[in-house]
Amino acid sequence: MDSKTLCLGALMLGDASGYEIKKLFEEGPFSYFHQSSFGSIYPALGKLMAEGLVTCDEHAQEGRPDKKVYSLTDKGRAAFRKALSINPQRDRIRSESMYMLFFAHLLDTGHVRKVYDGYLEGFRQNIECLDGLSSDGISPSRQFVRGFGRTFYEAAVKYMEENRHMLLPEDEAPKAKGDKT
Amino acid sequence: MDSKTLCLGALMLGDASGYEIKKLFEEGPFSYFHQSSFGSIYPALGKLMAEGLVTCDEHAQEGRPDKKVYSLTDKGRAAFRKALSINPQRDRIRSESMYMLFFAHLLDTGHVRKVYDGYLEGFRQNIECLDGLSSDGISPSRQFVRGFGRTFYEAAVKYMEENRHMLLPEDEAPKAKGDKT
């Protein structure tokens, strides 16, 4: 799914600037299952403009740089639907943490611990973020996707809490004792 | 994590050709959490050779093209450990299926159904694949990662089976009745 389609989808949620679109992929609803960077967003928006799929209003702001707010045209909305009517490609995942954990037996224990705990904490934070979101007025689709993400994070936390001993066997005994006192 | 490091890791599992390395990322143990393509593997192997991190033996084969089998040098092993001792970057995920399901309310029901069922079936197949693998002699690290993947796929299947009504409400009633007869 190319960046043009990703931007079209972002604008389906409402008019937005390039920066705001980036935020949707970085911290917003898309961040859990897709990504896109400035280097691809701005050229994509330019192309969408050239193709008549979006329009752009430049707004001056106080205390901030000017802002270009992009809107979908009818043509853009139609193009978006069309782009989403294809067969989806397979999910693509790149996890450096998981790659490192795969080779944990070759790595320094302290480093494995750091990677492990950082990864686990990341999942916990994702759950917190999701739980802090309002579900007022969002579509069932969006609720579905959010719930899917939450399910995954919870399963990850649970698995990692229960199976830490597989990678960090020496952490288990002293920690369990500490908790009991 | 660049393709050089990915190839070094692949060779930690044993000597391999470029094609075999690709297979590790396409269908093998790495396929669940990383990816790498011919377009990056072959140039990476070339660089690793130039840097003295791998060596390469060319083998003639019967009925098949010649095969270049790459091996790690000690220098390559050390470089691999070093590359894995950094802080991992965040996971990167791109899911066209999930992106489409996010916008399911805007799409044709038949298409949503197809995406949904295809996605669900993909998770089921991943579980089958994992279950068909032997766990003889693999490291705890590798078992951990495999178990993590399985946990995720199972959670995904469960969630999708239980929440299909959110995206395909009209599918629920007739199907449930069909099962009861």
Added chain:
DNA sequence: AGCCTATATATAGGGTTGATATATATCATT
């Protein structure tokens, strides 16, 4: 014959990433 599959190596063009630059501000620290 053409197409598909599998095993193999290799590459080109296009797209993406992460870093960077610039701008406008505020705040905190040295």
Added chain:
DNA sequence: AATGATATATATCAACCCTATATATAGGCT
């Protein structure tokens, strides 16, 4: 005062990766 951090904004570049393609060797199917 200077520096660094943060946030909001637009924009770009070099390096990297992906997809598609080419080629080779073979077998199977239409």
